[in-house]
Amino acid sequence: MAQTADRFLFETHWGPRLLAGRTEFRLWAPSAPSIELAMGDGAGKPAGFLPMEKDARGWWRIETDRVAVGQGYGFRLDSGLVVPDPAARAQCGDVHGLSKLVDPKAYAWKTAGWNGRPWEEAVFYELHTGTFSPEGTFDGVAERLDYLKETGVTAVELLPVAEFAGRRGWGYDGVLLYCPHEVYGGGDGLKRLVDAAHERGLMVFLDVVYNHFGPDGNYIGSYAPEFFHQEIHTPWGAAIAYDEKPVRDFMIDNALFWLEEFRIDGLRLDAIDSIEDTTDVPLVRELAATVRAAFPDRHVHITTEDDRNITWHVERENGRAALVSGEWNDDFHHTAHVIATHEEEGYYADYSRKSVAQMAKALATGFVFQGEHSKHRGRDVGRPSGHLPPTAFVNFLQNHDQIGNRAFGDRLTDLASRRVVECLQAILLLSPQIPLMFMGEEYGNTDPFCFFTDFDGELADAVREGRRAEFKKFAAFHDADARKLIPDPNAETTFKASKLDWSLLDRPTYRRRWAMVKTLLEKRQQRVVPLIAGELAGGCGEYHVSDDTLAFVVAWHLKNNAVLHLFANLDDEPWALPSDVVKSDLTCGDLLHSHPKDAAPMLETGCLPGPSVVFRIEGQKLISGTAR
Template structure:
């Protein structure tokens, strides 16, 4: 790492390195390539000259030269004549097929060089897609909304992947140049300005990182380094990445350190780590997390993961502190909330019952729903016990890019359920001690779709379109071919445009009211709940009671300073008379945090909770009789 008072860079094992005498060393790992040449670009970004590179004993092709200056274009020519970009390119002259550009990473002068982040328990995520969040669809468009996000109560924006992918429209999970912020969003300088501006306002910035595959358009690594992949090991996206090769491992771990150091990113979300097929004794996630924690001892740097196995080894605590990963995205919470709100039971929702809140209460109190239980949808036992972990080991959400965008028409929860149930669930999400995540527009109840979109053409575009539509054959509504034909074409620009937020909605009465409610909830969370979540937070701190014949439950979390946070929830249409064997003690003691709708706190006087409604109370005593 290279640091001055206000400039940061990270020297990666791949990519250019500054050398003596104004020279630059260019490097490419291609152990089986017969020859590699450095391609030097002209002012138009076209190859204009070539210099032979030398191979060392580790499979690296090297050259040190002063023929490429900062701002100049370069690439590599293979024996076949194919010219490819640098896989560790920090900037592209054009798209993923063009030459790369040599940049000076220390050129950016940071205004917030002394920023050290925020503690994990203060995190309130706001997940957003750069291209659809603002009218301009770039990093600058996010900057213009930072004051709005801060005023709402957001503390961390989480960007869907920004590494350059094929085309100008896409979710980002098909990235092929993992060190290169997409030029369509504003490139390297634009991302640094965004992070700097966020830090000026006390906001963290997280980045979604994809280490399980590369996209199908513009990934040239296999052309010169087939050793980068295990063709015999398959993932949902093709051949597995060969993490038993040290240069491959370094490529990804350096990438994580690069974002955190050179871009001052506050944390990463590691996408679908269950699809990282690592054959070594030390999982990639373990080594990556250990390297990150060792590299930034003086900063609050956080890692989250997505993993459908319901495992816990990576989110375990030692002396109350995360040993590796700060938290796991908890799909179980989302799935049970979604089924309760919509009554949908197809696909993976078949594992969740619309008539039982026991699964939601279990997730809130103990982490996962499936903790070694049998999943009928997957036809196997799933998960391990998670009750010993603190609530902050989990990120909960009602919506995210996957859970909206992987629906046929990208419809949001606000279009699928009643307003009152959604607002009950939002209160549960934002005041429970787990780390909450909102998807862009959720704070005001946006009803516009967020569809799956790409920017491919030709055979690849047709394959993506037809593959997308065929995914829905197993759903009753799309067994008919004519019905599937109505599913939006991912490659159509209209699909992308329809997915953009409509900011005029914020000024309309119903949406303004929802936004005010979310602001109020997040203010209460910051003032009253967050102080009780500071590490070390005890595990086994949650317990719950569920009514057998209604959609009602009580959850209690025993937190710091002898305080107990109680949630009383009735998601049924009928009122619930809380049985005497459920609650012990005086319901009028302690502090009322929140009652929705107004008047629901009459539970203190009547012992009856109207439906649907939610009440949060902070007590100094235990009120419920035990675990269900």
């Protein structure tokens, strides 16, 4: 990777390579008896074929001047099947058609000098491009960037945008991982969005999927069965063969491709616990180390989702992330959800609505499960995480999974009391962990966000029935007739119902919630971020939990000898702080936030009303009897 005055130049192992007046096309297919380059006509149909040559490593190549930029191309197999380039940068049509040759240097960046923002400044806003705006495009997102900036968001996180079958879907069924979805606006649309975000000082993160390909439009197995381990099964089929170097290069190059070609600021690696890697060096370790080395002069960040509660990938060196910047902390979400909704089915069975000890533990030390036994999973889960700084975790009250994987896609705002949700929102946005909100959460949106796809025929039937069967274990859906009420993922009405209703912001109740979030995020950037900037020590959290009510206190020892205190009572009844807990005058230091406003004056008398939260920044610890 070489650097010029305005951009990096990076060449991937896969995909077309533009030369002087010619293009090299390449495809890894070590066991294929023959591969031909298919050249498209003006309508995106195959119009001619050229034989390709295979080298000793299984790569088929050809250099030719007969495919111009903007023209279609593909590969014809010995069976006669014409397939797209798995590393295509654009398509002439859908995932089943020819790929389109594009010039990666054609876009003129306005913000070529952008170097990103430090990790501690991140406030994530996760959105789905197709449902965030009425247009359902990258340009539709760009039109609302000023609103996001005004809200206090600093990082726009896009659900996966790699080309998938059909026009609508979550994006986790991508099959052309280098190709931005054409329905959203393709590569140019994504670059315009990133450019516009950087002009406003906003980072852009992208969710990427390296644990599987989608079920419709993935042709790799038809010419390179070596790409997969048929004998190793995952929830989505055969495992990807990461012990093959070309396969490993395909994914690591993909990460570098988004970060360099599209100037993306960071990646969220989906479900890394489902990556079945048989090598000695996990893919995530090599990928993250490669990214760190490739962009030494930019703030580039990686986050991960992992059900195992592992920590090796988020360990710190001298207070800074060595590989992954932050892990999505499902434990925090689950305990907050159970406290707010009293639900205890499915994976919520591991969390108790009767105690806030789990929430306090997550806030102070990272995970809830740090080696303890999980009833739901039937095994011990997790590793100790208390030694990590709070910024090693990304916390959230809602995200696409936790809303969309509910039968009707209902949001927390629709499931819990307004007062409790507002208290939880204050805890999320002012605690030193990195916060994430899902689109519409900032104004209390109550519209559903359902699971939706755009499949046809037998696949559509299988997805619909499989989706409904997932809910058999829940009491509300033991009856088959009840399960029929679950929205059909393939129905266009399910997709349309999931679009954000921006007119809600014209109503006072929703504008009040938005104003509250804006105030919280302004306080976060002004008062909390300076205390978590740069090298932050681990093991800085302590907590005390009430034995008889939903109340707790957390203290974080942060930079500049400051102690950030959270006093929370999520019960309906007041909480009188025990005398052996109060160590000092509760009026000293600075009041950061009180919700409701009368909670802080009551706290100073030793009593906290419910539900309420109070944040204070002090030069000393105000509580005793806490546990690390």
